[in-house]
Structure formats: structure tokens, C-alpha cells
Amino acid sequence: MISLSNINKEYKLDHDVVFHALKNITLTIKEGEFVAIVGPSGSGKSTLMHIIGLLDEPSSGTISFGNQQISKVTDDTLSTLRSEIVGFVFQQFNLINKLTILENILLPTVYARKKLDFNPEEKAHYLIKRFGLEGKERSYPNKISGGQQQRVAIARALIMNPKFILADEPTGNLDTKTGKEIIKLLTELNQQEKITIVLVTHDPTIALLARRTIKIRDGEIV
Amino acid sequence: MNYILFAIRSALADFARNKGRTLLTSLGILIGVLAVVLLTAFGLGLKRYIGNQFESLGANLMIIMPGKKETMMRGGGLMGGIKFDEKDATKLARIKNITHLAPMFAKSAANISANGKTEIIDVIASNEEVSAVMNLEIEEGRLLEKRDIQKGAKVLVIASTYAKKFYPTVSEALGKSLDIEGQSFKIIGITKSKGGGGMGGDVDANVYVPFKSTVVFNPEKKYFAIYFKVDNKENIPAVTEEVKKILGKRYDKDAFSVMEQTELMNSISSIFNIVNTVLIAIAAISLVVGGIGIMNIMYVTVTERIKEIGIRRALGARKNDILLLFLVEAIILSVLGGLLGLLLSYAIVLLIQPLFPAYIDISAVILALGVSSLIGIVFGVFPAKKAADLSPIDAIRYE
Ligand SMILES: Nc1ncnc2c1ncn2[C@@H]1O[C@H](COP(=O)(O)OP(=O)(O)O)[C@@H](O)[C@H]1O
Numbered sequence A: 001m002i003s004l005s006n007i008n009k010e011y012k013l014d015h016d017v018v019f020h021a022l023k024n025i026t027l028t029i030k031e032g033e034f035v036a037i038v039g040p041s042g043s044g045k046s047t048l049m050h051i052i053g054l055l056d057e058p059s060s061g062t063i064s065f066g067n068q069q070i071s072k073v074t075d076d077t078l079s080t081l082r083s084e085i086v087g088f089v090f091q092q093f094n095l096i097n098k099l100t101i102l103e104n105i106l107l108p109t110v111y112a113r114k115k116l117d118f119n120p121e122e123k124a125h126y127l128i129k130r131f132g133l134e135g136k137e138r139s140y141p142n143k144i145s146g147g148q149q150q151r152v153a154i155a156r157a158l159i160m161n162p163k164f165i166l167a168d169e170p171t172g173n174l175d176t177k178t179g180k181e182i183i184k185l186l187t188e189l190n191q192q193e194k195i196t197i198v199l200v201t202h203d204p205t206i207a208l209l210a211r212r213t214i215k216i217r218d219g220e221i222v
Numbered sequence B: 001m002n003y004i005l006f007a008i009r010s011a012l013a014d015f016a017r018n019k020g021r022t023l024l025t026s027l028g029i030l031i032g033v034l035a036v037v038l039l040t041a042f043g044l045g046l047k048r049y050i051g052n053q054f055e056s057l058g059a060n061l062m063i064i065m066p067g068k069k070e071t072m073m074r075g076g077g078l079m080g081g082i083k084f085d086e087k088d089a090t091k092l093a094r095i096k097n098i099t100h101l102a103p104m105f106a107k108s109a110a111n112i113s114a115n116g117k118t119e120i121i122d123v124i125a126s127n128e129e130v131s132a133v134m135n136l137e138i139e140e141g142r143l144l145e146k147r148d149i150q151k152g153a154k155v156l157v158i159a160s161t162y163a164k165k166f167y168p169t170v171s172e173a174l175g176k177s178l179d180i181e182g183q184s185f186k187i188i189g190i191t192k193s194k195g196g197g198g199m200g201g202d203v204d205a206n207v208y209v210p211f212k213s214t215v216v217f218n219p220e221k222k223y224f225a226i227y228f229k230v231d232n233k234e235n236i237p238a239v240t241e242e243v244k245k246i247l248g249k250r251y252d253k254d255a256f257s258v259m260e261q262t263e264l265m266n267s268i269s270s271i272f273n274i275v276n277t278v279l280i281a282i283a284a285i286s287l288v289v290g291g292i293g294i295m296n297i298m299y300v301t302v303t304e305r306i307k308e309i310g311i312r313r314a315l316g317a318r319k320n321d322i323l324l325l326f327l328v329e330a331i332i333l334s335v336l337g338g339l340l341g342l343l344l345s346y347a348i349v350l351l352i353q354p355l356f357p358a359y360i361d362i363s364a365v366i367l368a369l370g371v372s373s374l375i376g377i378v379f380g381v382f383p384a385k386k387a388a389d390l391s392p393i394d395a396i397r398y399e
């Protein structure tokens, strides 16, 4: 479903120093897969994730979703693809603190361009119930625990029925027990609902839960 | 459309969280709109006031003044130049279609006192025709008559509003004396008030005396202007030519001008219009300053919300969605200031209306709201564009 071929990412540090953050990455992720991307800190995992999620552009190489090749597309098209295909889950949750839990979960539907084939409110309430967040609808993110915040983030990632979820160290800011719960939740989503999940982690024990592991070091797949 | 409503709601929610900042930011626009609307209201009031004053003088009134007409129109020329005398008046009075002719000498801003009170009033020294020329109507006593003029009697006619400033009632004032710069005059007539505003400069603020009674103030026995009435509007051009011909024999044709009072009124109001426009333009600068205040705070807001912008972009927001979000905020801030400014000016105008006929017309309202939303757009678009153009990845990683 997702294929990357010969992806490179370079950062210009000074006018003549170039940092090669990703080197010739080629990989394919199939529909319904649960893939873990592991590697030490600074190895380029997040950079890769952002490129897969169309938040960042590679310096060279191509990305395709199904038969659709993403190259030379406008910023608006990228936004639309992010809206319709990807659901992000971040290490720092990245909820908007001035919006309530319910508003945060509904936010992606505000930016939807296509006509939704579901009722956003109903779906949000369903997700809130499913993730054990009842009663928190009108609370603000900084008033709930980290584990709850990450569940809100997952609900937000799911509301648009994305093709896949990109989770970048979703347990990084959580204690071990809560982290395990979040991973369990993602595993369930993958098994019960066949949602494709790409999980970035530097924790090998978490990576063991995935069916496939892609190891990355110094910007290269090893 | 839905998204605009969403943007408005989030802007209002943000303002509710930052009430103090919102009010202070709107204050700049509030002051600008207040200044522009109030000055417009005063300008309109002044114009109406001048119009009323001239109207009370009646139709077909002509004025001969020293100076070139073009200079007069620009407001100069009232001082200096030639002065007219008895010979001119006599010759002009013979023109067939002139019904009344009053040569005038004026002692402006004279100290008038009686009964222990002092007022500053213009003294007009003229002949018995002055009552017809100035449309004076008697309320008590009598108008100036030919015999008063011939004798140069120390008598005067005053408007009832001013008579009452010295004496409790009109009838008590009649026959009493008034002191004009140390000269004692007897009140022989009290005229009906022509009304007008409560501020100085109205047609009631004159006392009329026989010409010869003021020789002390006017040793040369000259007139500063000659007022006359023409029997019929159609005869005005012919009479004007005749007057020019007669005076042209003695004076240079550029040394004096013959004007219809409507012309004079137009020239005076055009001067006020210019002054008012300049004042409004100056006030408009404060609107621009208010706009810069909004731009400033919007830049701060954008910087504070970089991460939020990144999150929204990751969730599918387009550049234009972000642009609109911030533009709507800037416009609301600006329109809020505009509305408050308008309300405050309305309250002020209501308060001063008993003293001065200022009024706010619909064009001022439209202008104030139109200009303030325009300012929101113009000054909001730069910060909003900055927000929209942030790279999503840099924004979301911003700490
Ligand atoms: N915007 C950037 N400019 C320069 N270097 C960057 C930038 N973003 C990331 N890097 C560098 O790229 C490397 C990979 O970063 P990242 O993908 O965040 O690693 P990981 O997520 O595996 O910890 C790091 O060495 C990081 O310093």
C-alpha cells in the first residue's frame, strides 16, 4: 500500500555542510500490516515517519500510495491526503490545549474536504466510549493523565477512517504500564479492524509485538 | 462557509480567554473610529448650522465687500483693502431694482455691559434699511427709523435672547440703557430671536445702532460692506453689473466684489469642508496606528501558536484554512474596535446635541465599519500569511 523508493533526506546545516539524515530508503508496507521501525535515537526514524505521513518532503526518491505516486503535487493536495489517508500519533501527544477533548477529536473533520459518510459527533462519542474517556468530553487536555491524552490522540487519528496510523514513539512520554496499554490498544486496532499501523520506537521489547520490524541506523535500513 | 463560522467561533473563544489583550488591541481602532466619526458629526452639524444662519437672512440678499471674489472664496480678504463711503451708498441706492440698501460699519466683539453684566457682541452701525435687509422682526418697542439715523441717536435694537442676558424680561429691558465700550445707548427695540445654536457667532449676537452714533469707533466714517436686497431673483445679474459699473468708476474692479449670500454661504461652507476634511484625514492616521497595533498583536499570536498551526496542518488543514483562521481574528478585533468606537461617538453626540447640532449620518456608520474591517484585512493579512506559510514539519516540531 505504501512504497518508498530510494528516499533521501538531507539537511543543510551550514552553507557547505550537508547532513544526510536518510539514505536510499526503499520499503513497502502492505495493507493491514503492523510494522515497527526501530533504531537508536537520532537514527532518522521521525524523519522517515514525517516523510511517509507527507508532513515533510524527501530530498529525492518517490513515495506511492497504492497506484498513486506522490510527486510534484501541490501543498493543497498534500493537505487533502493528510486529511484523508493518514492518522498521526505523536510522542508529545500534540493535542491543542485550549480545545476540549471532544473538540480535539473532532478537529480533523473540520478540515475534511470530502463529504463524510459518517456523523462526526456520533463517531467521536463512540471513540470516547471505546477508549474509556467517558465524562472527559468537556475536559481540557492538560487536565487529564498522559495515558488518557494519548488515547485522545489515537481517537483523533482514527476519526477520519485513515488508511494507516503513524505512531512516533507513542509510549515515550508514558510510564511502562500505561505505555503497554497504549500498545495493546494499537495492536487491537490492527487485529480487529485491520488498520495498518506503522509504529516508531527505540524500545526493542515493544518492537517484538509487531509482525515485522524495520531496523534503521544512521539513516539506513539495516 | 461552515469553516468561516468555525473560524469566527474559535476567534471568539480565543478573545474570551484573552479579554484584556483583546480590548487593548481594539482600543487603537476604537480611538480612530471615534475621532473620525465625531469629526464628521461636527462637520455635518456645523454645515447645517451655517445653512440655518444664512437662511434666516432671507432670499435675494446681496453683499458688496472689499477684495477679489476668488480671495473671498478662499476665506481671505475680509481685512484690509478698500472701504466704502456715503457717496457709494447714495449712488447705489438709486439703482432701480434695489429695494433696500444698508451700508454697514461693524465693531466686532465689543464689550457691552448693563445691569452689572458684560457680553461680547458685534455692533452693527447702519441705516434704517438694515432691519429689512437683515430680516429683523420686532418683538417689543420699534425698529431703527429714519429720524434715529439722521440724528445719529444713541439708540439700539437688540435680539430678545441677548436682551435677556442683561435684564430679566424683555419689557424691563426696553427703554433701559446699554453701555457699548463706554458709550451709553438706549434700548428702543427688541427683535425676535432667530434661534440658532448655543455657540457664539449666531445672527442674534448683534446690536444695531444708527451709523452716526458710532463716529467714536469709526472716525473715517467708512463702511466695511454694503448689504442690499433685490426685488426679484431674475434681476440679480443685471443689478450686479450695474453695481460693478458704478463702483468701477471709483475703485479698481478687483478691489471689491459683489456676492449673493448663497454664494458666500457656499464659500464659507467650502472652507469648513476643507478644514473638516483635513481634520478627518489626521484622525484617519490614528486608524492606521490602530491597524498597526492589530498587526503587531497578530504577529505575537502567530508566534505563540506555531505548534498549534503545525498540528492543524498535520490533521489536514490547508494553507488557506490557516490564513482564514488568523485573518478572521484580525477582522473581528478591528470591527469590534469599530463598533465600540461608533457606540461611544453616538453617546457623545447625544450628550452634546443640546449645545451643538452635531449628528451622525448613515454614511459615517458605513464608513466607520467599512474602514475598520478593511484595516483588519490589510493589517491582518501579513501575520495570517506568515502563519499559513509555515512549513508544517517545522511548525509541529517548534517548542
Ligand atoms: N530540521 C533539521 N535540521 C537539521 N537536522 C535535523 C533536522 N531534523 C532532524 N535532524 C537530524 O536528523 C537526525 C535524525 O533525526 P530524527 O529523525 O528526529 O531521529 P530519531 O527520531 O530517530 O531520534 C538527527 O541527527 C537530527 O539531529
Ligand SMILES: [Mg+2]
Residues within 6 Å of the ligand: A045, A046, A047, A168, A169
Ligand atoms: Mg524521533
